[in-house]
Amino acid sequence: xxxxxxxxxxxxxxxxxxxxxxxxxxxxxxxxxxxxxxxxxxxxxxxxxxxxxxxxxxxxxxxxxxxxxxxxxxxxxxxxxxxxxxxxxxxxxxxxxxxxxxxxxxxxxxxxxxxxxxxxxxxxxxxxxxxxxxxxxxxxxxxxxxxxxxxxxxxxxxxxxxxxxxxxxxxxxxxxxxxxxxxxxxxxxxxxxxxxxxxxxxxxxxxxxxxxxxxxxxxxxxxxxxxxxxxxxxxx
Amino acid sequence: xxxxxxxxxxxxxxxxxxxxxxxxxxxxxxxxxxxxxxxxxxxxxxxxxxxxxxxxxxxxxxxxxxxxxxxxxxxxxxxxxxxxxxxxxxxxxxxxxxxxxxxxxxxxxxxxxxxxxxxxxxxxxxxxxxxxxxxxxxxxxxxxxxxxxxxxxxxxxxxxxxxxxxxxxxxxxxxxxxxxxxxxxxxxxxxxxxxxxxxxxxxxxxxxxxxxxxxxxxxxxxxxxxxxxxxxxxxxxxxxxxxxxxxxxxxxxxxxxxxxxxxxxxxxxxxxxxxxxxxxxxxxxxxxxxxxxxxxxxxxxxx
Numbered sequence: 001x002x003x004x005x006x007x008x009x010x011x012x013x014x015x016x017x018x019x020x021x022x023x024x025x026x027x028x029x030x031x032x033x034x035x036x037x038x039x040x041x042x043x044x045x046x047x048x049x050x051x052x053x054x055x056x057x058x059x060x061x062x063x064x065x066x067x068x069x070x071x072x073x074x075x076x077x078x079x080x081x082x083x084x085x086x087x088x089x090x091x092x093x094x095x096x097x098x099x100x101x102x103x104x105x106x107x108x109x110x111x112x113x114x115x116x117x118x119x120x121x122x123x124x125x126x127x128x129x130x131x132x133x134x135x136x137x138x139x140x141x142x143x144x145x146x147x148x149x150x151x152x153x154x155x156x157x158x159x160x161x162x163x164x165x166x167x168x169x170x171x172x173x174x175x176x177x178x179x180x181x182x183x184x185x186x187x188x189x190x191x192x193x194x195x196x197x198x199x200x201x202x203x204x205x206x207x208x209x210x211x212x213x214x215x216x217x218x219x220x221x222x223x224x225x226x227x228x229x230x231x232x233x234x235x236x
Numbered sequence: 237x238x239x240x241x242x243x244x245x246x247x248x249x250x251x252x253x254x255x256x257x258x259x260x261x262x263x264x265x266x267x268x269x270x271x272x273x274x275x276x277x278x279x280x281x282x283x284x285x286x287x288x289x290x291x292x293x294x295x296x297x298x299x300x301x302x303x304x305x306x307x308x309x310x311x312x313x314x315x316x317x318x319x320x321x322x323x324x325x326x327x328x329x330x331x332x333x334x335x336x337x338x339x340x341x342x343x344x345x346x347x348x349x350x351x352x353x354x355x356x357x358x359x360x361x362x363x364x365x366x367x368x369x370x371x372x373x374x375x376x377x378x379x380x381x382x383x384x385x386x387x388x389x390x391x392x393x394x395x396x397x398x399x400x401x402x403x404x405x406x407x408x409x410x411x412x413x414x415x416x417x418x419x420x421x422x423x424x425x426x427x428x429x430x431x432x433x434x435x436x437x438x439x440x441x442x443x444x445x446x447x448x449x450x451x452x453x454x455x456x457x458x459x460x461x462x463x464x465x466x467x468x469x470x471x472x473x474x475x476x477x478x479x480x481x482x483x484x485x486x487x488x489x490x491x492x493x494x495x496x497x498x499x500x501x502x503x504x505x506x507x508x509x510x511x512x513x514x515x516x517x518x519x520x521x522x523x524x525x526x527x528x529x530x531x532x533x534x535x536x537x538x539x
Binding site for chain 2: 011086088092
């Protein structure tokens with residue numbers, strides 16, 4: 001049943017431009033480095049001897065922002081598909097569990113973000129090769145900077161999905177989304193416990209894996225809370 | 237009698253407001269049940285509770301003899317529904333809209349064409365629903381509700397906002413579904429004329445309470461025309477008529493003849509004239525279903 005639901009959800013996001021956004025995100029992040037290295041490659045190479053390392057670090061500066069922004073837009077899109085003509089009442093009156101309906105939306109969004117992360121890795125690697133650093137490629141670091149921010153951002157995804165699906169007024173998820181982006185933008189000044197900081201992979205122990213575990217566990221918790229609240233509510 | 241739907245004291249409160257107040261509805265198998273009531277009477281809320289969209293504050297719903305609370309998914313497999321305004325995905329074509337639901341209810345793909353043919357939308361199957369007229373959207377909604385070959389079809393205000401030709405079209409469609417496929421159908425409306433033409437059983441709800449539930453014939457009997465006689469000495473006249481075996485009622489200083497046939501009226505007039513009672517007026521008291529509906533809902537209102 002889950003598989004059919006997923007197929008149905010993938011069909012519904014057709015022609016909504018969501019896949020376009022999923023591609024645009026990683027393109028944008030790498031494009032900024034294209035500008036950066038295009039304008040002042042020599043200067044940047046002077047700063048640090050570890051060319052690949054500093055390139056990946058530069059790239060990853062914009063990944064959290066792109067992810068948090070992407071989550072805000074994609075969740076509000078996917079909820080608007082059902083909200084537009086109140087298709088929730090048609091969907092929930094079908095012989096499926098409400099939990100499955102919610103889970104399917106979450107899986108579709110996670111899948112899109114995962115695809116974005118894969119593309120980010122490919123684009124980062126491709127432009128890195130083009131820069132011709134003539135150093136060994138740090139694949140482990142590349143993997144980390146491509147997928148860790150996504151995993152660390154799962155709590156934001158769970159929160160935004162919940163807000164977007166239970167709000168009658170789509171202004172509310174847009175507001176929380178914009179606030180999230182601002183918080184992610186000022187992550188440097190935020191305390192470690194704020195979920196919008198986690199995608200930056202920065203913490204006081206200097207260990208990005210902590211953010212991944214936090215993202216997975218708190219993401220799971222927030223997802224559960226959102227799902228149970230969704231199933232509890234009446235469909236108007 | 238076998239009931240497809242049975243609700244027991246179904247109640248729903250929004251905050252302090254009792255929107256549905258102890259509705260016990262019984263829908264016999266194979267009937268077209270007209271669920272009638274003014275706007276805001278609680279029809280939609282009742283229907284939403286029957287589909288598991290809302291949880292009752294108290295009371296329960298049994299469909300196909302099973303409790304909705306425990307077997308929602310099993311029940312909904314055999315139920316088709318269209319709740320209020322049609323829900324659709326405007327950026328998808330009619331076919332894709334149906335496909336998105338078909339995947340979930342798991343019927344063969346050939347069913348898409350069948351349901352589109354039933355509602356006569358096969359020519360626009362590949363057009364985006366965005367450009368459809370309200371009537372077409374409504375028909376697409378009905379097509380969606382038919383996908384799983386339901387035994388019970390629940391249509392909430394299916395003719396709301398349609399033009400006369402659209403209304404006729406939907407009406408014919410519903411009649412057909414009941415006749416050809418033997419479906420049990422619940423159709424709600426605030427227009428009596430609408431229900432009068434297709435329903436076989438009627439339930440009237442007002443202010444959240446069921447105030448009438450019986451066959452449409454019973455309801456029509458209430459609407460049978462009476463003849464009113466206005467005479468000089470109405471009490472005496474009434475006694476004379478009763479003594480001669482004519483069923484009458486005395487109310488508001490006038491005499492009501494229950495049987496309004498020509499023969500009976502002539503007989504009554506003759507008897508009264510023979511008793512030297514002056515007859516001022518002989519009038520038809522034509523009560524339409526509309527009057528009865530209004531009267532029923534108004535009485536509730538005064539209380």
